[in-house]
Amino acid sequence: GRFYVIVSLREAEDLRSCIHIARRAAEGAGGPLVAGASAAVGIRLLPSGQLLDCSPGFEEPSGYQLNVAVQLSRFIDSATDYGEPALAILHRSLSASPTEVRARFFNEVRSCRRRPQIPVEDTPVGRFLTKASELGLLHRRRPPPP
Numbered sequence: 001g002r003f004y005v006i007v008s009l010r011e012a013e014d015l016r017s018c019i020h021i022a023r024r025a026a027e028g029a030g031g032p033l034v035a036g037a038s039a040a041v042g043i044r045l046l047p048s049g050q051l052l053d054c055s056p057g058f059e060e061p062s063g064y065q066l067n068v069a070v071q072l073s074r075f076i077d078s079a080t081d082y083g084e085p086a087l088a089i090l091h092r093s094l095s096a097s098p099t100e101v102r103a104r105f106f107n108e109v110r111s112c113r114r115r116p117q118i119p120v121e122d123t124p125v126g127r128f129l130t131k132a133s134e135l136g137l138l139h140r141r142r143p144p145p146p
Contacts, residue, residue, distance in 0.1 A: 002061060002065070004069045004073070006073055006076060012043055012052075015041065015043060016043055016052070016053050018033060019033060019041065019043075019053055019054070019055045022034075022055060022056070023055075023056070026056070032055070032056065032057065033055040033056075038057070040054065040055045040056065040057035040058040040059070041054060041055045041058065042054040042055075042058045042060075044070075046070065046073055046074060046077060047070065047074050047077075047079060048070075049066055049067070049069070049070035067086075067089060068089055068093055071086045071089045071090055071093070072089075072090070072093055072094075074086075075090055075094075075106070075125070076109065078106065078109050078110040078113055078115070079125070080118070080120060080123035080124065080125045080126075081123065081124055081125075082124045082125055082128070083124070087124060087125075087127065087128050090125075090128050091128060099129065099130065099131050102128070102129055103129040103130070106120070106125070106129060107120065
């Protein structure tokens with residue numbers, strides 16, 4: 001199985017140090033991150049999802065799986081600028097959560113940020129945080145009449 005974990009910059013720095021120590025300990029042979037374990041770790045950057053570093057044995061996820069993880073991570077990070085494909089991924093991934101719960105979570109996390117607090121309704125993610133977004137997504141995906 002594959003798990004995605006969001007870490008702070010400091011935690012990522014420490015994890016990257018562990019990756020480098022494991023490589024040196026194995027004298028470049030590519031030993032495991034933890035002796036006797038088969039787990040592998042990849043550190044990615046947001047918002048691009050670019051792989052920064054990885055431990056030996058790390059395997060890339062499928063493009064779709066990575067895209068879902070990146071878009072959900074961006075949502076947790078209070079990103080507001082999404083294209084239509086990214087909004088569709090958010091909708092598919094979080095559709096089991098009531099719209100009100102999504103909006104409350106997003107706004108509570110966002111209020112803790114030192115970023116400019118522009119009205120979320122004026123952003124692409126604002127459409128995702130309203131009930132109208134679900135109907136609008138269906139209308140945009142419906143083929144035009146013949």
